[in-house]
Amino acid sequence: MGNCLNSSSRVENAQNSQHASYPSKVPSKASSSSAPSTLTAYSTPSTLTVPSYTERTANGGLLTPLTEGEILSSSNLKAFTFNDLKNATRNFRPDSLLGEGGFGCVYKGWIDEQSLTASRPGTGMVVAVKKLKPEGFQGHKEWLTEVNYLGQLHHPNLVKLIGYCSEGDNRLLVYEFMPKGSLENHLFRRGSQPLPWAIRIKVAIGAARGLSFLHDAESQVIYRDFKASNILLDSEFNAKLSDFGLAKAGPTGDRTHVSTQVMGTHGYAAPEYIATGRLSAKADVYSFGVVLLELLSGRRALDKTKVGIEQNLADWAKPYLGDKRKLYRIMDSRLEGQYPKKGAHAVANLASQCIGSEAKLRPRMSEVLAALEELQDPRNAAVMQSQADKRKASGTTSRSPMRRHRTSPRRPTIGGSPLPSCQRSPRVH
Structure with missing residues (x-):
């Protein structure tokens, strides 16, 4: 879902598209032909459920997948109102835009560190707000999958998901802001x-x-x-x-x-x-x-x-x-x-x-x-x-990339903010 793109072409007929992860500045304008394409083939189930990695039986089998309501209620994430996020992003103003792609747009916002309510621009904690485009079942499914996993998984090398908004047709995610982008x-x-x-x-x-x-x-x-x-x-x-x-x-x-x-x-x-x-x-x-x-x-x-x-x-x-x-x-x-x-x-x-x-x-x-x-x-x-x-x-400059640095690291041995980049790399589904 960090990939803001939804494409419904199969692997054999991949089409290039633009992607928007979340952090960094405005999307780069690199040619879409040079970026990988995301491929997907979707079918729409009657009831939306997403298997949770924590819901398993004692012998390791999956239990009945969680419903959307169960995922949202057990995620330990902040449930924002749409109005909260409008205020946090200055009503999704263009100058708050961090990136955009097939998924939707990502905006820079500010919230209070303690209450997690919207704060004045430039005060409080900077966040990245990803806004899902209203159309498209697959986008909503990926939104829910992200809430399910990042609502439960915590590690220094996983981006922190702070909260979400599920109000009417609005689906948004609020992440920690990653200043160096992608x-x-x-x-x-x-x-x-x-x-x-x-x-x-x-x-x-x-x-x-x-x-x-x-x-x-x-x-x-x-x-x-x-x-x-x-x-x-x-x-x-x-x-x-x-x-x-x-x-x-x-x-x-x-x-x-x-x-x-x-x-x-x-x-x-x-x-x-x-x-x-x-x-x-x-x-x-x-x-x-x-x-x-x-x-x-x-x-x-x-x-x-x-x-x-x-x-x-x-x-x-x-x-x-x-x-x-x-x-x-x-x-x-x-x-x-x-x-x-x-x-x-x-x-x-x-x-x-x-x-x-x-x-x-x-x-x-x-x-x-x-x-x-x-x-x-x-x-x-x-x-x-x-x-x-x-x-x-x-004042010298190296010309031969392979003839510098006499000292080198030991040879290893091994066994056998969702933010910027608005270019989308091809997906396979």
């Missing part, structure tokens, strides 16, 4: 400052912690729409996952997957899931690998402005990931060579394992997280800063 904006928006290597690793680690928490929970949750536009950044570039509209309870007992309608985003969705509809946590691992490639290359997961194999980042990058001598060919030129050679190779190797065609051979997110944390060794960061300072003092 990772997508920092990587791809024109005019943005390039993210330094250390920040890219920090973001990857934060996102990995969020996914590991979901996968290792007592009742596993599969995120199902992991991508750069759903990774939001706070003022210190701590990453938080947003948009839980496609989240799904994981398999129980001795089952290895759940069978479900295919949903997600082209370029990020795992091939076995698209082909069979069989969903497992390893589908999230694949998506994480694609985001690692975006962090390495500065390229989008799916870019229709490219030609041939270069349109799909995973397909294009694969041949270079295991070759130390050729890796520089896919590295983001905006890094200007300012990254450790061995560190970049370790991340490339990790990404290669994550996007492997055999789902069962991909690492678990806990293993991916451990490998990334190895790269954040303080000693490596100190060496990087020292070298950068020396180059700055001498």
Whole structure:
């Protein structure tokens, strides 16, 4: 749901669309042809219910799904009135707009920290208010799914959902405000400052912690729409996952997957899931690998402005990931060579394992997280800063991305505010 977009095309006929996560400034105007498309195929049930990941029997089976009323009453979230949110956002004025997409629009607002009532602009706590377009059953279903999960899941690397509004035809969500916006904006928006290597690793680690928490929970949750536009950044570039509209309870007992309608985003969705509809946590691992490639290359997961194999980042990058001598060919030129050679190779190797065609051979997110944390060794960061300072003092600029930084991080070993970005990446459902 962090994806403000609803598209009803099937996977085979994906159409590009614009997306609006919540935090950051006004939506970027990048060509829709370069952004991934979201694909979905919907049917409308007579009664709206959403399975809750907490509602299970002693042997792990799902109980009767919760109804909308049960979800809203048990969410521990603030129930806002529509008038509350009108006042908080200055009546949804255009100058309060943070982003927009197929789902609707996201506005900046202010509420009192104690009472959570609307406060005067510039006073109290800043929030992001996502307003659902009135038409569309699927949008409401995703809205309810997000309330269900974020109303119960709490972790430093998941965006905080403060409350909701369900009044008449109005459906809104109120989130903590994420001042740095989405990772997508920092990587791809024109005019943005390039993210330094250390920040890219920090973001990857934060996102990995969020996914590991979901996968290792007592009742596993599969995120199902992991991508750069759903990774939001706070003022210190701590990453938080947003948009839980496609989240799904994981398999129980001795089952290895759940069978479900295919949903997600082209370029990020795992091939076995698209082909069979069989969903497992390893589908999230694949998506994480694609985001690692975006962090390495500065390229989008799916870019229709490219030609041939270069349109799909995973397909294009694969041949270079295991070759130390050729890796520089896919590295983001905006890094200007300012990254450790061995560190970049370790991340490339990790990404290669994550996007492997055999789902069962991909690492678990806990293993991916451990490998990334190895790269954040303080000693490596100190060496990087020292070298950068020396180059700055001498006025030299690195020309060869792969011939800098003699000191590099230890090689990891592993086992076998919903805010800005108004571009929508393709979804698969």
